[in-house]
Every structure is written in C-alpha cells, then in structure tokens.
Amino acid sequence: MRRSMILSAVTAALMAGTSVAQAEDVILTAVPHQTTAFAEVYNPFNQTSDVRSVRDFMFEQLVVFNRLQGGKPEYRLAESFEYSDDLTSVTFKIRDGVKWSDGETLDANDVYFTFNLIKEHPALDTRALWEKIDSVELIDDSHVKVNYKEASTGLIFDVARIHTVPEHVWAEIEDPVSFTNPNPVGSGPLTEIRRFTPQEYVQCRNPHYFQADDLDIDCMRFPQIATNDQTLTAAAKGELDWFGSFLPDIEKTYVAKDPENHKYWFPGGSLVIFNLNMNASEEGNKEAFSDVNFRRAFSMAMDRQAMVDIAGYGYPTINQYPSGLGRGYHAWNNPEADAQYGQYTEYNIEGAMALLEEAGYKDADGDGFIDTPSGKPIKFDLIVPNGWTDWVNTVQLAVEGLNEAGVNASVSTPEAAAWTQQLLDGSYQGAINALVVGVTPHMAFDTFHSSKAMASRFSVTGYTNDELDKLLDSFFKTAEESEQREIMNEIQMILSKDMPHIPVFNNPYWYQYNTARFEGFFSAENDYAVPTVHDGNPERILHLLSIKPKS
Amino acid sequence: MSFIIRRIMFYLVAFLVAATINFLLPRLMPGNPIDIMFANAGNSLPPEAKKALAETFGFVERPLIEEYFIYLKSVFSWDFGVSIKKYPLTVMDVLMQALPWTLFLAGTSVILAFCIGSLLGIYAAWKRGGSFDSVISPSALAVQSVPALVIGITTLYIFGLVLEVLPTSYAYDPSIDPGFTWEYLSSVFYHALMPIGTLAFVSIGGYLITMRNNMIGQLGEEHVVMGHAKGLSDKRVRYNYAARNALLPSMTAFALSLGSVMGGSLIIEIVFNYPGLGNILFQGIIARDYPLIQGQLIIMTLAMLTANLLIDFIYIFLDPRLRKA
Numbered sequence: 001m002r003r004s005m006i007l008s009a010v011t012a013a014l015m016a017g018t019s020v021a022q023a024e025d026v027i028l029t030a031v032p033h034q035t036t037a038f039a040e041v042y043n044p045f046n047q048t049s050d051v052r053s054v055r056d057f058m059f060e061q062l063v064v065f066n067r068l069q070g071g072k073p074e075y076r077l078a079e080s081f082e083y084s085d086d087l088t089s090v091t092f093k094i095r096d097g098v099k100w101s102d103g104e105t106l107d108a109n110d111v112y113f114t115f116n117l118i119k120e121h122p123a124l125d126t127r128a129l130w131e132k133i134d135s136v137e138l139i140d141d142s143h144v145k146v147n148y149k150e151a152s153t154g155l156i157f158d159v160a161r162i163h164t165v166p167e168h169v170w171a172e173i174e175d176p177v178s179f180t181n182p183n184p185v186g187s188g189p190l191t192e193i194r195r196f197t198p199q200e201y202v203q204c205r206n207p208h209y210f211q212a213d214d215l216d217i218d219c220m221r222f223p224q225i226a227t228n229d230q231t232l233t234a235a236a237k238g239e240l241d242w243f244g245s246f247l248p249d250i251e252k253t254y255v256a257k258d259p260e261n262h263k264y265w266f267p268g269g270s271l272v273i274f275n276l277n278m279n280a281s282e283e284g285n286k287e288a289f290s291d292v293n294f295r296r297a298f299s300m301a302m303d304r305q306a307m308v309d310i311a312g313y314g315y316p317t318i319n320q321y322p323s324g325l326g327r328g329y330h331a332w333n334n335p336e337a338d339a340q341y342g343q344y345t346e347y348n349i350e351g352a353m354a355l356l357e358e359a360g361y362k363d364a365d366g367d368g369f370i371d372t373p374s375g376k377p378i379k380f381d382l383i384v385p386n387g388w389t390d391w392v393n394t395v396q397l398a399v400e401g402l403n404e405a406g407v408n409a410s411v412s413t414p415e416a417a418a419w420t421q422q423l424l425d426g427s428y429q430g431a432i433n434a435l436v437v438g439v440t441p442h443m444a445f446d447t448f449h450s451s452k453a454m455a456s457r458f459s460v461t462g463y464t465n466d467e468l469d470k471l472l473d474s475f476f477k478t479a480e481e482s483e484q485r486e487i488m489n490e491i492q493m494i495l496s497k498d499m500p501h502i503p504v505f506n507n508p509y510w511y512q513y514n515t516a517r518f519e520g521f522f523s524a525e526n527d528y529a530v531p532t533v534h535d536g537n538p539e540r541i542l543h544l545l546s547i548k549p550k551s
Numbered sequence: 552m553s554f555i556i557r558r559i560m561f562y563l564v565a566f567l568v569a570a571t572i573n574f575l576l577p578r579l580m581p582g583n584p585i586d587i588m589f590a591n592a593g594n595s596l597p598p599e600a601k602k603a604l605a606e607t608f609g610f611v612e613r614p615l616i617e618e619y620f621i622y623l624k625s626v627f628s629w630d631f632g633v634s635i636k637k638y639p640l641t642v643m644d645v646l647m648q649a650l651p652w653t654l655f656l657a658g659t660s661v662i663l664a665f666c667i668g669s670l671l672g673i674y675a676a677w678k679r680g681g682s683f684d685s686v687i688s689p690s691a692l693a694v695q696s697v698p699a700l701v702i703g704i705t706t707l708y709i710f711g712l713v714l715e716v717l718p719t720s721y722a723y724d725p726s727i728d729p730g731f732t733w734e735y736l737s738s739v740f741y742h743a744l745m746p747i748g749t750l751a752f753v754s755i756g757g758y759l760i761t762m763r764n765n766m767i768g769q770l771g772e773e774h775v776v777m778g779h780a781k782g783l784s785d786k787r788v789r790y791n792y793a794a795r796n797a798l799l800p801s802m803t804a805f806a807l808s809l810g811s812v813m814g815g816s817l818i819i820e821i822v823f824n825y826p827g828l829g830n831i832l833f834q835g836i837i838a839r840d841y842p843l844i845q846g847q848l849i850i851m852t853l854a855m856l857t858a859n860l861l862i863d864f865i866y867i868f869l870d871p872r873l874r875k876a
Contacts, residue, residue, distance in 0.1 A: 036830045039640050047588055048638045123603040177607050178639035200725035223725055226824050230720055417582030417839055424586060
C-alpha cells in the first residue's frame, strides 16, 4: 500500500508539468526569471517582483521598436504616432476597440492617466520620463500628445514603452507604489492567473484581447527555478519550451539530449568592454589610462577570439569595431573608422609593445613591467564580479595578454555588489563592464555624454569630449535618416580615434527553445526580433504571438 | 533562583549586543540596494526618482545613531519593515513563507541525526574495540569531515539524475495545490527525503563520536561498576547509569544545532532548490536587502539564545549542584 503511494508520487513528480490545467489548453512553459519563490505582485511598475510576466504579457506597451529590424515600429496599443514639425512633441493614436480584460474600453484616457500617475509618483517613473517630457495632453478619446522639453526623435523609445494601466481600477488606489494589484485587469494577451503557488504559476488568456486571432497559446506556465544548473536539469528533460540561461557546453548538455527539438540561438546583445578609469587615484595609472596610445596598446593585447571561444564557449559575438559598434549595428558602420583605426583591435602583442615603446613607456624601475613616460609605475587590477565565470575567464585572458606586453595588470574578483559600487564611486582602476544596447547605437555611445558622467555604472571612464557631446545631442534632433547616418559616422570616428573604452565582444542574448510541442520560434533562420523571454526585452510580445502549438 | 535571574540578564545583554552587530554588519558591506536594483537597467535613474524609491523602502537620510534607535524600536515591536527585494511584501511575510520549510527540513534532520548518532555512539562505546566500533567510529569521523555540499551534490547526482528515483528540486510537486491531502503530504515527504537524508547523514558522525567518547568516560566510573556489581541487566546499566550521564554534553550540542536550524541550511537548500530561510538570506545579502537580512538575523539570534536558555534550565533539572548556586 505504502509502496504504491510512493510510486504514484514518483510518477507524479516525473510527470510534473503536464497535468497543470485542462487537457485541451495549450500551455507554454517558460522561465523569464530565476528566483527562489514567487510572490503575487502584478504591478507593472514594480522593478523587484519575481513575477516577470506582468510587463508585456499582462500590460502592453504603446509601440515596440524592433531592434533587429533597424528599429521598425511594431504598433501595440497605439495604432500610429506622429511628430510635430519641430520634433518637440509626439501624438499617439490609440487603437480603436481595445478592451481591458474586464471588458471595459481602453482608450486615450487610460494612457493620459498613466503618464500622470508616474508623474505624481516619481518612484513609478523608472525610465525617468518626466526628466525629459514637459507635459501630456489628452486631445480626444483616441489621441494623446506628449510634449518634450526639447526636440528628440530618440525619446520615443522610452515614452512608447510605458505600460498603460486601467484608470477605472488604478484611480482608486491610494498608494500605487506598494500596490500588489491582486486582481489584475490588463491589456495584454495573458491576464488571468489561473493558479498560483510559490513554486509555480499559470497565467492564461485575456478574454478580451485585441489581437486574439494571433494568439495561439492559452496559458503560460512559469515554474520556479533558482539557478542555471536547475534550468539545465529541467531543460535537458524537455520540460521547458522557452527560456534563456547560460548553459555550459550547450551542444553536449542540452542539444544532444534531443537534437531534433532542443535548439538555441545567441544573437549578439550587450556590448562588453574594458573600462580604464582616467581619474584613477594612482598617478602612474592615471597618466597611462589618459593616454590614447596606452589604450590602443591595451586593445591590441586583447585576444578577442580566445575570449569568445575559450571564455565564452563560443557563445558571444566578437567585436573588432574600434568604436565598439558591434555586428548588430553593422548597417551603421563607418568603413573609414575601420580603415584608419582597425589595426588597434587586432590581436598583436609585438605591435602593442612597439606602440608603447614609441610612446615612451619603458621599464624605469627594473621590476620587469613598463612604467609611464614620466617614470611612474603602472599597476592595476581589472575587476570582475566573482562567479560570472565567462567574464572572469575573459579578464584572465586579458591579463595574460597585458602581462606579455609588459603591463602589470592583475585580476580582482569582488562580489557583484562591490563591483557595481566601485564603478559607481569611481574607486576602481580597470574593469570589465557591459553596455546595454538600444534601438540605435546611440544608446551605448551616449554613455560618453558629459552629462551622463558617473551617473550610472555605464559611464565611468571619465572621458568627455565637447565635440562628441554636440554630435550625440544632434543625433535625435533630426528625423532624416541620412543626416543621422552622417552624425553616427562622425561619432564613430571620434570614438575610434580616442578609444575611450576597449570593446571585446558582444554578449549573447540568452535564448533556448524546444520544438517538441511548439513551432514558430524565432531563430537564426527566422531572425525577426530579439527572441529572449526575459523581462526588459519588449519584443518578447512579438515572439509570444508567433509561437504556435505543433500541428 | 538567582541563577535563573542571572542567566536571563545575561541573555538580554547578549541579545542587545547581537542586535547591534546585526545593525552594523549589513551597513559595512559595500553597495546599496537601490543602486543594485537599477545597476543593470539601461537608463540612469534621476536623483528624485531614486530618492522617492529609497523613501518607499524606508531609507531616509538620517544620522546613524538615530537610525539605530529606530531600528531597536522596530526590533522590540517585532516590525522589520518591508523587504526591498520582494517589495512590497513585508520582511515578516517573506520570512514566514520560508520558516515552516526550514523548521521541517532542518528540525527533522537535527533530531534524526541526534537520535541515530547517540544510539550508535552508545552501542559503539559499549562494545568498544569490537567489530562494530572499529568500522563505525572511523567512518563517522570520515563522513563528518566531508562537506555537506559534496554529499548533497553526490546524492543529487546519483538518486536524482542517474537513477531518477528522487526529485531534484522543490518542496513538493509544483502541480499539486497545497492542502491537507494525502497527495500533498506524501509529495512533501517524498521531496524532503534527499535533503533531510543528506543533512542528517552529515551530522550523525558528530553526535556518534561525542556520545561514544563520553560514554567510554562514564563506563570507567564507579557507579557503573557498582551497577554491574548489583547484578543489574546490561541494558539498565547502559542506558540508565552510563548513557544518561554521558548525554549531558551531547544535549548542549543538540540545543545549539536546534538554535542554528533557524539559519536554514544554505547549501542544502540551494542544491535541492528548497524554499527555506538559508536561501532567502543568501538572496537578501546579494541584493543588499537590509531589512530582510536584519529580520532573519534577529530571528536566528533569538532562536539561538532561546535554545541556550532552555538548555540552562534543563541543566538545573539534570544537575542538582546548579540549583544551589
């Protein structure tokens, strides 16, 4: 008796994931976030919640700009938008006939209400919109006009990303910051929470979804998974349909378990760079880091191919653009920058040594490492968060190259929080870092704008350039593509010449999928949009709508 | 009586000291929660929004000393504020979610390890030098020196991944709704087998060795010789004369581990993805969730001190000399 009970429990555990809801429902299993336990928070403004299927899937954005399609607008709640002639305001036309999941009408009033809600509660304004917008006007039931503080064609990437909430629910909420939104009323494809436990929840179809015809999934199931190892265990058993996680030696550990269906695609994402602190407190380091010749030699000592192949298991995309542009933005590339400065991103230890020698660097104190032209010692740590193994190995390779070129560099692995802190307070010497990539290359390059200096962990080199500031400012002051291209060419020239950061590769977008039950996944052959399921990838809504059960 | 009062005073002071360290420690760590929360967002948060957020989490710029008294008040009123990582949940909500699992996991394994370890220790001492003793005692020492992590990962690999007879993760099957049903309870039991087994296994050795050594000491005592001389049965001498006295030091170790149960078993919880306190504390530290860290450490401190206090009282009961002190 007892034996059979345990046996039935065994079977139940092995079959976990198949018996969640009614048999006829199409349930897609995804892991957008690793956590130790889920707690019910369906507030789309909440940044800390472990429930990462609220934005996009429960609350839609106005417009999604498709990064892999050169920023093509994919209209969601808005049906179109139009700039004023001077580019200082944008008017959104909200789609007709959209309903909230409770059946109420969704119109411009809700959008207008949401903009004001985040103005009234700055803690909700996590994209810092009200820094740059001046006012919002309700034109009529289907038009909202957003007035900017100054002309911009780039601000829309942030503005259109607002997650509109229903006025008829949220107007009565006293404190929307701590509101957990226990009975969510949303606009997205999946608004109904069918089942919730700390270990798993199931989020199902919105009965009034405006794009219901394109939605072939009835529910998404989100199992709680805390680490990459657990992801791998579940994935190898074929329990996950759509996820994105670092899996070591993926061909062997994941693909080989079911080569027909276990697949992955790692398009190049965030830009991985080395930062050298030009305001370092040690005189020798400061002198060297502020010298473009040293930075070029640093760059030439980087064995980028080895970093990609050895440290990154071949997953990242090598980046040898002297400006750091990256293959994802190749359409913007300025070939002149490559021609003139491309040699500095080629792995070439002798070249690096020759360059240093020519610039006056030599071993003055006889310790076996070079010193600055004025004779001060150069000695620095490159910091990398401990446990980020691919990065730690990358830095290891960087240090090997630097030591070979006669530079006294070493690896230091503080805990992630300490790494962030050292970047933010400028107490680091050198560091590996990553820049978030936006719809255009402007987002990554704008981290060098003098107004951004030390404001985030992305702008920590201390490099500024007035000319660059002006170019960066003017980029979004025009809607002409040819003009933007010209500006971007000049920006690349400046960054290639000064090399304020040293690009090495682009991190992959982590994305794995399983075609045993579903089809229509984005892939290298069907590279329509950034495919990740993670919160923070607005295009994931497009992906969800393209996934279909296998016929 | 004065002994009891002295002890209680001592624990009060100890609690205050622990609470103070608990206040200072997280603040000595580099990094702060708001920066970490937004460190990976592509946009930089303007100072106003940052300040507004900080205030919602209860971080108002104040002198440290003032903050300390506010903290003390919150400790004594048992209100630890809201968790940052799990905002808007309160620290209590977060901890209470994990507490039952930790009590179950670590409590069961400590009791199991204590009972099994002590019984084996008694037997090994009684037949010291025999074949049982010469196998079990060295192996106990060996097992004791293997880290829980190694044993945890090995059992996970063998039973979970190769043989696939035990679940590798979760406190119960995620597709079962919690409730007082046989299906749920058996699932909980089944999912706990490996973590509890591992935890108990690694600490059995310690109890076995302590018990064996105390027992051997006791066996040479005159009251044991007299027990034998009186013609009492072996069993009676073994348990009532020797083991009862030998148990005292083991009790202390037992009480201390019961106290530390509240800290959770970090490694085992991570390896088996078990939703206990250790895991929560670890996540809290990474996110610099000060309120959560403080709440958890206070609970741990209290549990530890209470366990000690209880042991003091039990000693009074067991050791008549203390009653006169």
